[in-house]
Amino acid sequence: MQEHWVTGDCWLGCERTGVPVIWLGPLQWDGQHAPVHACKPCLDRLKAQALAYFMQRRPAAV
Numbered sequence: 848m849q850e851h852w853v854t855g856d857c858w859l860g861c862e863r864t865g866v867p868v869i870w871l872g873p874l875q876w877d878g879q880h881a882p883v884h885a886c887k888p889c890l891d892r893l894k895a896q897a898l899a900y901f902m903q904r905r906p907a908a909v
């Protein structure tokens with residue numbers, strides 16, 4: 848994943864604005880698209896959650 852940081856608003860709940868954020872992807876809702884951006888702390892939280900998800904799904908016999 849290529850990281851491209853811009854200054855903007857975080858969409859992941861911390862309500863910070865004017866901070867370095869990264870584009871995560873388009874959010875589709877009711878036929879509309881919105882660009883979802885996340886700041887570093889929120890991205891780290893998301894990454895940790897994704898990692899936990901991957902670990903959970905990994906077959907026991909590795």
Ligand SMILES: [Zn+2]
Binds near residue numbers: 858860862887889
């Ligand atoms: Zn945030």
